[in-house]
Amino acid sequence: MKETKKLMGIIIMLILMTIFIACGQPKLKGKVTIDGEPMLGNTLRLNTSSLSGEGYFSYQWMRNGNVIDDETYVDYKLENIDKNAVITVTVSRSDRKGSVTSSPVTAYGYAIGDTGPGGGIIFYRNTDGFIMTDTGEKAYYLEAAAINQGQLKWASPLFIPREYGGLGNWVDIMGTYKDINNSSIGSGRKNTALILAIDANAPAALACKNYNGGGKTDWFLPSIDELDKLDLYESKNNSGISTGWFWSSTTQQYEDSPESQAAQAWSIYFDSLTGDGHTRIKNNNNNVRAVRAF
Numbered sequence: 001m002k003e004t005k006k007l008m009g010i011i012i013m014l015i016l017m018t019i020f021i022a023c024g025q026p027k028l029k030g031k032v033t034i035d036g037e038p039m040l041g042n043t044l045r046l047n048t049s050s051l052s053g054e055g056y057f058s059y060q061w062m063r064n065g066n067v068i069d070d071e072t073y074v075d076y077k078l079e080n081i082d083k084n085a086v087i088t089v090t091v092s093r094s095d096r097k098g099s100v101t102s103s104p105v106t107a108y109g110y111a112i113g114d115t116g117p118g119g120g121i122i123f124y125r126n127t128d129g130f131i132m133t134d135t136g137e138k139a140y141y142l143e144a145a146a147i148n149q150g151q152l153k154w155a156s157p158l159f160i161p162r163e164y165g166g167l168g169n170w171v172d173i174m175g176t177y178k179d180i181n182n183s184s185i186g187s188g189r190k191n192t193a194l195i196l197a198i199d200a201n202a203p204a205a206l207a208c209k210n211y212n213g214g215g216k217t218d219w220f221l222p223s224i225d226e227l228d229k230l231d232l233y234e235s236k237n238n239s240g241i242s243t244g245w246f247w248s249s250t251t252q253q254y255e256d257s258p259e260s261q262a263a264q265a266w267s268i269y270f271d272s273l274t275g276d277g278h279t280r281i282k283n284n285n286n287n288v289r290a291v292r293a294f
Contacts, residue, residue, distance in 0.1 A: 028052060028096035032089065033103065039140070040083055040109035041127040045075040046102070048091055055094030062088045080111035109140075113237060116143035118214030118292055123233035124185070124226070132293060133181060134190035139293040142185070142222075144230055144241075145213050148289050152203035154247050154265045154282035159199045164283045170262035173198055177253040178266060183224045188291065191249035192220035204247045208290035219290035224250040224266040224277050226291060231268050243271050245286040252279045 030051035036044040048057060061071035063085045068076070076089070085107050092099040110122045124142035132139055153160070160166025176182050176191045195205040208221040222230065227248045234241045250266040264279040267286050280286065 025095065025097045026052070028091075028093050028098045028100055030100060031102075032091050032100050034087070034089065034105050037127075038078060038087065038105040038107045039127060040078050040080060040107060040111055041125055043075050043077045044087065044105070046089055046091065051091065051093065051100060053093045053096040055096065058092045058094075060090045062090065078107050082107040083111060084108065112233065113239075116141065116214070116292075117294065118143050118145070118216040118219070120144050120146045120213055120292075121233075121239060124229040126185070130184075130186045130293075132189060133184070133187045134193060139186065141294055142226060142229060143292050143294070144233075145208075145211055145219060145290040147213075148242060148287050149204075149207035149211055150288060151244075151285045152207055152247070152288050153285055154202065154204050154280075156199050156201035156203060159202070160283045164281065166283065170282070171198055172262040173251055176249060176251045178224060178250050179253075183248075183250045183266070185223070185225050185229065186293065188223035188226045188249050189218070189220040189293065191223055195221070195249060204286070204288045205249060207288055211290045213290075216292055218294075219292045221247065221249040221288065222291045224248040224268070227266075227268050228277065230289065230291065231270050234270055241270060241289065242287060243269075245269050245280065245284070247286045247288055248277075 033047040034044050035047050036042055059072050059074060061068045061076045063082060086104045087107055088102050088104045090099050090101045110116060112122055112125055114122045116122045120143045122141055123144050126140055129138040129140050157166045158168040159171045161169055173195050175194045182191060192205045192209060195202050196209060205221045208219050211219040227246060245267045248266045252264050252266060253261055263281055265282055266277050267280045268277050
């Protein structure tokens with residue numbers, strides 16, 4: 001009997017101590033903010049610097065008010081599933097009672113494979129952005145036209161020698177050579193303008209410039225690096241882009257052979273695997289697919 005009373009006393013004491021500790025803890029106060037641009041692919045990070053207390057934190061990220069499984073860390077990378085979702089995070093602290101929930105942010109942007117503003121396919125996304133070499137503006141996405149613009153020559157007849165079926169001579173398009181400035185992501189639009197400034201009827205470049213899918217008028221012939229990203233997307237997703245050679249707006253520089261330099265442009269063979277880039281004579285009929293950046 002004595003042992004039972006002693007045990008009951010201990011239990012009651014523990015209960016009272018628990019209640020005392022719970023009631024004695026001050027309430028968690030302050031604000032939780034979410035830092036970072038809420039664009040798909042970006043990583044958001046909590047700012048808890050204004051919260052009271054010194055204990056360790058616990059976090060729970062939420063999507064549209066529902067718990068996101070296993071997302072209990074200080075940062076969270078926005079995935080495709082988060083598109084247009086309201087994201088919040090609830091924070092508690094070991095030496096404080098209660099919790100604080102952040103102000104909501106709404107995730108936005110396009111996922112790879114989405115239909116873009118021009119009615120085409122979003123095939124490349126860079127959350128840090130890339131620089132367009134013609135204007136210096138920053139873009140985040142590359143969108144490919146919904147359809148091919150045909151099988152076309154790179155140069156018009158006036159810029160193809162007679163022995164190759166043309167009426168003139170090869171002409172070098174300076175500023176489109178394959179290097180870090182003219183083949184990189186963001187350079188295709190400038191290359192296209194340079195091509196048409198010399199050869200106003202260049203079939204591949206002109207078809208891209210004249211394309212107006214989705215009412216957009218900023219389509220261009222992609223640079224070799226931009227075309228490579230489209231090939232990579234197609235090899236992973238089998239989206240229905242036709243197989244075969246595709247033109248880029250990038251040319252090759254042969255310092256020891258000006259004629260060969262003027263005669264060739266870079267292209268990629270699309271198939272189920274990622275293709276290697278090769279130069280081809282500009283009188284070849286290659287596939288053409290316009291792209292745009294935004």
